[in-house]
Amino acid sequence: MRAHLVSLSVLSALALLLTGCGSQPPAPEQDAAGVESRTPGAVRVDTSPVTRVQPEAFDPASIAALKDPRSPLSKRSVYFEYDSYVVKDEFQALLTAHGKFLSANPKMKMLIQGNADERGSREYNLALGQKRADAVRKALALLGAKEEQIEAVSLGEEKPACSESTEECWAKNRRGDMLYTGEF
Amino acid sequence: MKFHRLVLACAAGLALISFAARAQLTVEITGAGANRLPVAIADFTGERMVSQALTSVIRADLERSGLFRLVDAGGALADSATPPFEDLKTRGADAVVGGSVATSADGRYETRVRLSDVPKQAVLGNPAYLHTGAQLRATAHRIADFIYEKLTGEPGVFSTRIAYVVKSTGRFELKIADADGSNDQAALASREPIISPAWSPDGGKLAYVSFEAKKPVVYVHDLASGRRHVAANFKGSNSAPAWSPDGKQLAVVLTKDGSSQLYIVNADGSGVTRIATSSGIDTEPRWSPDGQFIYFTSDRGGSPQIYRIASSGGNAERVTFEGSYNVTPRPSPDGKSLAFIARNGGRFQLALMDLATKQTQMLTDSAKDESPSFAPNGRMILYATEIGGRGVLAAVSSDGRVKQKLSVQAADVREPAWGPLVR
Numbered sequence: 001m002r003a004h005l006v007s008l009s010v011l012s013a014l015a016l017l018l019t020g021c022g023s024q025p026p027a028p029e030q031d032a033a034g035v036e037s038r039t040p041g042a043v044r045v046d047t048s049p050v051t052r053v054q055p056e057a058f059d060p061a062s063i064a065a066l067k068d069p070r071s072p073l074s075k076r077s078v079y080f081e082y083d084s085y086v087v088k089d090e091f092q093a094l095l096t097a098h099g100k101f102l103s104a105n106p107k108m109k110m111l112i113q114g115n116a117d118e119r120g121s122r123e124y125n126l127a128l129g130q131k132r133a134d135a136v137r138k139a140l141a142l143l144g145a146k147e148e149q150i151e152a153v154s155l156g157e158e159k160p161a162c163s164e165s166t167e168e169c170w171a172k173n174r175r176g177d178m179l180y181t182g183e184f
Numbered sequence: 185m186k187f188h189r190l191v192l193a194c195a196a197g198l199a200l201i202s203f204a205a206r207a208q209l210t211v212e213i214t215g216a217g218a219n220r221l222p223v224a225i226a227d228f229t230g231e232r233m234v235s236q237a238l239t240s241v242i243r244a245d246l247e248r249s250g251l252f253r254l255v256d257a258g259g260a261l262a263d264s265a266t267p268p269f270e271d272l273k274t275r276g277a278d279a280v281v282g283g284s285v286a287t288s289a290d291g292r293y294e295t296r297v298r299l300s301d302v303p304k305q306a307v308l309g310n311p312a313y314l315h316t317g318a319q320l321r322a323t324a325h326r327i328a329d330f331i332y333e334k335l336t337g338e339p340g341v342f343s344t345r346i347a348y349v350v351k352s353t354g355r356f357e358l359k360i361a362d363a364d365g366s367n368d369q370a371a372l373a374s375r376e377p378i379i380s381p382a383w384s385p386d387g388g389k390l391a392y393v394s395f396e397a398k399k400p401v402v403y404v405h406d407l408a409s410g411r412r413h414v415a416a417n418f419k420g421s422n423s424a425p426a427w428s429p430d431g432k433q434l435a436v437v438l439t440k441d442g443s444s445q446l447y448i449v450n451a452d453g454s455g456v457t458r459i460a461t462s463s464g465i466d467t468e469p470r471w472s473p474d475g476q477f478i479y480f481t482s483d484r485g486g487s488p489q490i491y492r493i494a495s496s497g498g499n500a501e502r503v504t505f506e507g508s509y510n511v512t513p514r515p516s517p518d519g520k521s522l523a524f525i526a527r528n529g530g531r532f533q534l535a536l537m538d539l540a541t542k543q544t545q546m547l548t549d550s551a552k553d554e555s556p557s558f559a560p561n562g563r564m565i566l567y568a569t570e571i572g573g574r575g576v577l578a579a580v581s582s583d584g585r586v587k588q589k590l591s592v593q594a595a596d597v598r599e600p601a602w603g604p605l606v607r
Contacts, residue, residue, distance in 0.1 A: 111398065113398070113399070119532070120488075120509065120511065120525075120527070120532060121481070121488075121511040121525060121554060122380070122554065123379070123380060123423060123424045123437070123467050123511075123512070124468065124511050124512075126379075126400060126421060126423050126424075126437075126467070127437070127443070127444035127465040127467045128465070130420070130421050130439050130443065130444050131443060134442070134443065151399075151419055151420065152420060152439070153399035153400065153421045153439075154399075154421045154439075155377075155399075156379075156400075158377035158395060159377065159395075184398045
């Protein structure tokens with residue numbers, strides 16, 4: 001039921017983006033982080049309405065590319081090491097794609113949600129999540145995104161993508177997620 | 185009555201009040217003090233005409249405190265009757281409480297109580313209370329507070345309230361309950377997390393952090409009216425509210441100028457000023473009870489440690505030195521000690537530091553302790569921990585002897601905050 005609602009709201013956000021309507025839809029009761037929570041790094045999308053209106057050629061700077069699984073822009077998560085706030089090399093290409101996209105689409109806004117694993121104080125973890133969101137924000141700003149386009153916030157340990165107390169699970173929660181207008 | 189108005193005010197707004205899910209906190213005593221005072225609470229005459237026994241609530245309160253051992257009084261005892269002192273002495277009671285319940289002219293009840301010292305055969309006090317049937321539990325807590333204060337010299341906290349967050353599937357509720365876990369009411373229900381509730385010094389408001397806007401925002405929620413306002417919603421994250429002792433200001437953590445830093449705002453959300461500067465994280469501010477200092481967590485020295493800064497500004501002074509992770513500072517109501525969470529060999533445990541000698545005592549042997557909160561008389565510390573993978577609340581006396589567990593069936597309880605004394 002809940003998964004249904006989430007995919008519906010993803011679809012409606014997508015439909016709005018595709019019809020070129022840049023305005024934010026009336027805040028749906030969606031689980032923003034949940035969009036990313038099933039398979040880290042991949043946005044789940046019902047492909048049928050996408051293929052119907054998709055342009056012939058794949059344009060890396062187009063808004064449709066945000067949801068196109070072939071585009072790096074469809075990947076939205078950056079993972080961090082324990083107690084670390086440095087963007088790893090393997091995510092540089094991903095951040096370059098998003099930085100260029102924001103630069104080419106100055107009306108698009110992005111919310112970066114930083115996350116932390118569950119160990120320790122909730123408020124301190126909120127601050128750690130903020131450091132991760134900030135690392136992503138600074139990288140995007142260097143790549144041409146404007147300050148007013150991006151907001152870095154933290155969800156701390158409050159919205160875990162994975163809820164077991166294992167290192168594998170904690171690694172999935174040390175994460176920054178990039179959400180575009182209409183997705184938050 | 186208060187909460188009815190709460191419902192009406194909130195149903196219209198974003199905040200939802202709910203009487204659903206009567207999942208009450210149950211309190212279990214898991215450790216008691218070494219020298220418990222033997223006290224006999226006799227049944228009150230006329231008590232049976234009220235639906236719910238007064239004396240059972242009084243006895244439960246006193247027993248839960250861990251400071252008293254209940255002795256059978258051997259029968260009902262009116263406040264006007266002379267207690268059977270010789271018999272009570274044989275039973276081992278040091279103090280005895282008798283009482284009577286009668287209907288008053290206006291249809292309410294009048295409960296009269298007499299507390300006596302058994303060895304001295306002397307009256308220690310004889311208060312009277314006018315109350316409705318609905319105020320029976322509240323009256324019992326008031327009587328328990330009276331007995332507690334007379335026998336220990338410290339104010340009782342049985343009439344106080346606690347706030348906490350209950351997480352069930354896809355739902356977060358900010359709850360308020362009596363200190364014994366009864367009468368729980370939801371002040372806010374949300375699909376997004378709620379953390380860091382903090383009571384205003386007058387007990388009328390709660391400040392907290394809600395994620396309903398997909399980011400942390402600080403709200404101030406008036407409990408009587410159910411109305412709330414945004415106290416801090418700047419670009420970035422807004423969190424960790426702490427009330428100034430006069431209730432006029434909030435210390436908050438904002439990221440509007442970069443990393444998590446300390447600011448003060450007026451409780452209405454106006455007039456933000458920065459109070460400390462570091463290149464790293466500063467968070468979890470808490471005022472000292474005299475308003476002179478603000479204690480906080482900072483990683484400015486390389487690892488999270490507790491510091492304090494004069495609330496008028498100046499240089500930060502480091503408070504904790506042992507270990508590599510000391511967070512969540514909570515000064516005691518008398519300002520003499522500091523409760524905090526220390527990482528101890530990978531386990532997060534509740535610690536208490538004597539601020540004069542800097543001596544630190546670990547109060548728990550659990551592994552995931554969080555969010556300590558002093559009872560307003562400083563005697564107990566309420567905190568969140570985990571038992572069997574589930575969030576529960578626990579309380580421990582500041583000498584580490586008395587222990588309680590407060591849990592809700594089939595839900596996670598976290599983020600406790602003990603409210604102020606009711607006067």
